[in-house]
Amino acid sequence: MSIIDTKTVEKLAKLSRLKVTEEEKTILVHELTKVMDMAAKVQSVNTDAVQPMTSVIENAQTPERDDAVSEENRREEYLAIAPKAEMGFYVVPRSVE
């Protein structure tokens, strides 16, 4: 039924930047298969005439705010909680080759 195999789990782990052990992979294949099976049940319902639901709150709309600057510069506080910072920048492992 389900299309979840070790390869799918590996791909998802890569996309999510998660390290997954061989043992965990087996568990995840099993668990995700159960999730997908449940989703498959939902998908078996005919929804041809049903409007896609964008939000659980019917007819609500997202609030909007005026275009005004309400935040002040708190750079030093934010940089202080980063693993590494210098010269006003966050420092991260090199992201290009």
Next chain:
Amino acid sequence: MRQDYEMVIGLEVHAQLTTNSKLFSGSSAEFGAEPNTQTCPVDLGMPGVLPVLNTRAVDMGIKFGLAIDANINRVNRFDRKNYFYPDLPKGYQISQMDYPIVEGGYVDIELEDGSEKRINVTRMHLEEDAGKSIHDLGEDRHSHVDLNRAGVPLMEIVSEPELRTAEEAGEYLKKLRSILRFLEVCDGNMEQGSMRCDANVSVRKKGEDKLNTRVEIKNLNSIRNVMRAIEHEAERQIAIYEYGGEIDQETRLWDATKNETRTMRSKEDAHDYRYFPCPDLLPVRIPEDRIEELKKEMPELPDQKKERFMKEYGLSKYDASVLSMQRASANFYESLVNGNRDAKICANWMMGDFFAALNKAGKDISESPISPEQLGELMDLISEGTISGKIAKTVFEEMFETSRSAKAIVEEKGLVQINDTGAIEAIIEDLMQQSPENVQAFREGKTKVMGWFVGQTMKATQGKANPAMVNQILQQKLQG
């Protein structure tokens, strides 16, 4: 390029909106600040915060939709586009996938040969920008991240793959930029990155309908680079097809110094963005009266201005389109004509000496050392006959150099045109006496010597003699 191939080009343009604050937070969206001084917990992806939509960004999106005659989706929605990169602190970008704010619409372009073409727009959606990574600062194994730009509002404008040449792509971008600037929603500065462009390019044999594998080109920071990159990419693809090869679907990076594109990522590493509706935001609903209100705020757009310039000032299509493309030049022109000056002469002066001087000085029209009123004074001196058109060019050069008024320069240098018949006659009679051989030649039918007489008369008056009068008097005197 080989005549039996044609290009199929679609452009994705990212236009940074000129809002004060970010798309979903109250951080300043201003360009050029010290790194990381314009961020807040929402932009930084801190737990427990919620995005709140900037109403002006939505208004700008609606205005753009109206400007290109598109559908404004009365219900649109924000989605999460998920990927990991250091300049994206939340781990996702809030964008619009299935229900963008604007769909359809078109941009009309004009080509060098005078033909026109309509380029259809697929869609425009609102999204937040990412931060900036700098890779060549400090230690080798690290990148430095500035998050000031993270969360700044963008419009992504996607064209249909209807562009067929690099010229068409260039004109489309120019027109789009002009529309964005007229609407005052984006400053359209590609070098600074407030307008960015990715090009999707494929080639096919002329007459074919199918779309071949396309390549996406990134890192295009000027219209000229977009055009050059497209040309080079098309040549590369044609060469591969001609040798029996296949094109890989990939993203390539344009290298302006090496004049080539190179692989950035291939299909195998293509992102899997796992879009889903952003649970932090409800749908955006746009009532009819909001659109009606914004319609009232719509400025005159480039095409409308062009039409009006042709009708009101009797300008040619070409002149009208050059002068209306930029708001600053259109305003300059209208102030110059000022309701009563000769519209055609004003257009010629602006597009001739004035634009040439700006170009030479590397200045934008907004930085012009002379105002339309000052240039207008010069026009008046010509039309009143105070100075000749030729002298006017000298005066203009000095005006541009010093920002002084035309009248002051003319008076100081004694450049007032000589309109005194007696004075011109005296000079001509003198000349005729000095060189009877030339008078003789003229009377024998060598009318070419007329030029010599004109030249000598102008020389004797330092170019100040009224040329029309010189011609007339010479004709009279020489014919005896």
